[in-house]
Amino acid sequence: MDKKILFTVCATAAMASAQSTANIDDFEDGNGLAKTGKDDAWYAYNDKNDQGASTYSNVEDQYGLVVVLEEAAADGSKYGAGLTGIKLVQGDNPYDPYVVLGLNVAGGLSGCTTISYKYKGAGHNLKAVMDGDETGALTEYNRHSKALAGSTAWKTASVPVSQLAQDKGWGTTVALKMADVVQLAWEVKGEATSNYLYIDDVNCAGYAGGSSSNPGGGTTNPPAGTTATIDDFDDGNTTAESLGKKAYWYLYSAGGSFTNTQGTDKSWDMIATDGSNSYAAMTGISGITPGDTTYPSVGMEIAFDEGILANCTAVRYDYKGSGHHLRASVAGVKANAGYEHVAPDQNAASAWKTVTVSTMSQPEWVAEVAPGSIKAFSWAAVSKLTWVVDEKLSAANLGTELAIDNVKCVGTLPSVGIAAAKVAKAFNASLQGNALHMTIAKAGIVKVQVFDMMGHAVENHSEKMAAGSFVHTFGAMPSGSYVVRVQQGSAVKTMKMQVK
Incomplete structure (x- = not known):
């Protein structure tokens, strides 16, 4: 899901703290996923789609092309990322031949002011690709970039975002917004000064995600940027298993109303879908x-x-629709009397926005009428979170629907949810020719995605399915190798498919 604007509600002390450097990936876990998000993956591609004939010698495993390599590790590291055996061949490409090592960053790089990394090998262009420009729609492929010279010894690049610039004289000029960046790319183009490119220890100064490092020493617990999902609603139900078996989503009305209905099992019909994404929504809001x-x-x-x-330092969530505020029930504070801790109001939004709430406060008048209910805010003392639409909103910010998604704890959650072994048994999936055979243990939203070997999604399918066995037949695709990803809730299975 594309999120374009990041609002942060934080304590004054936090705002005054020095800018930290967040580690995008040091590759020491040996996998192809970055620290920017659970689905942000490293990948590579060549100029085949431009009729070029450039290649590299990286091998494939059951998950696709392997770009995290031991030989790509900088001194003192176990792993790095890289392209090996690079051959730039013109073929019928009307432009310069190229190969690319890239990273998807679906949530953007808001706040990032400098990108730094270690590299060795071919000269290359560091590029930032914004949301909507994956196919050149924004810039006509004239993306923001900076050229770096090749090096046969390990070298550290430190690239201020202000130095990422578009070429002059062609394409469409667009301002670079790091919050909108969805891909970073290391492009070897024209003539390779070496037949390899290795990178390691990729960082972003000022970025709030990833994991933070502090040159002054010491660590934080948990690392800055660590998040745990409270609920992303992709399982299609109204239970937040990560908060415990009795943690249910529900709706309330106090003078206002909505059109959502409640089933015989007392669950609310508040799960909605938009393409391949699921979220919670309160609809038909009125009476306010x-x-x-x-x-x-x-x-x-x-x-x-x-x-x-x-162990949470903040709660983060995405929303669209009506203005609202987040309210917390804190131990020792009388409930339903207006004494609760609240975060500042958020304005109405027609597109998804992301909010990070670090702290909340009680209304000033509580100290006068109920001084015994004044309590310092602490996430450890919170037992309920409420997204409130009320009469304090202006007419411009009062909407008829409020949708939320990707509710997260910035920090860690205890292991109170479903055991990993049980989650893994949520479904079975296997490929037979061009058909996917699935057995679903529990009703819910099932996502099926197909990616080509360049990481491009060629098929997306999302459907609420009942328990049972099903067959999904894929549409026509060109011959080649593909990766099929099946997800229900937090259970994921990835398979490789060959189309002849």
Whole structure:
């Protein structure tokens, strides 16, 4: 899902802290996933789609092309990323031949001011690709980049974002926004000064994600940027298993109303889908007038045991639709009396936005009418979170629907949810020719995605499925190798498919 704007609600002390450097990937885990997000993967591609004949010698395994390599590791490291056996061949490409080592960063790189990394081998262009420009729609492929000279010894590159620039005289000029960047690319183009390119220890100064490093020494616990999913709603149900078996999503109304209905099992019909994405939504909001002195409100809530969020430093979520604020029920504070801790209001949004709430405060008048209910805010003391739409909003920010997605703890959660072994048994999937055979243990949203070997999605399918056995037949695809990814909730299976 594309998220273009990041709002951060944080304590004054945090705002005053020195800019940190977040590690995008040091590759020491040996896998092809970066620290920017659970689905952000390293990949490579050549100029085949431009009728070029350039190649590299990286091998494939059951997950696709292997770009995380021992031989690509900088001194003192176990692994790095790289392209080996590079051959730049013109073929019928009307432009310069090229190969690319790349990284998907679906959530953007908001706040990043400098990209640094170690490299060895071929000269290359470091490129930033913004959302919507994967096919050149924004810049006509004139992407923001900086050329770096080749080196036969390990070298550290430190590239201020301000130095990533477009070429002059062609394409469309567009301002670079790091919050919108969805890919970083290391492009070897024209003539390779070496037949390999290795990179290691990729960092972004000022970026809030990844894992933080501090040149002054010491570590944080948990590392800055570490997140644990509270609920992404992709399992299609209203239970947040990561918060415990009794953590259910529900809706409330106090003077306002909505059109969602409640089933016989008391669950609300609040899970919606948009293409391959699932989210929670409160629909048909009405009965709320700005300034109404009867204080009408509606909200989406999740309740859980006190202490579950003890290792969280913030809660992050995506939303679109009506303006609202996040409210927390804190131990020792009287509930349903307006004494609860709240975060600042968020404005209405027609596109998905991301909010990070680090702290909340009680209304000032609580100190006068109920001084015994004044409590310092602590995530460890929170036992309920509520997304509230009420009369305090202006007419411009009051909408008829509020949708939320990707609710996360910035930090870690205790292991109170479903055991990994049980999650792994949520479904079985196998390939037979051009058909995917699935057995689903529990009803929910099932996602099926097909990627080509350059990491491009060629098929996306999402459907709410009942328990049972099913067959999904893929559409016509050109001959070649593909990766099929099947997901239900947090259970994922990846398979390689060969189309002849």
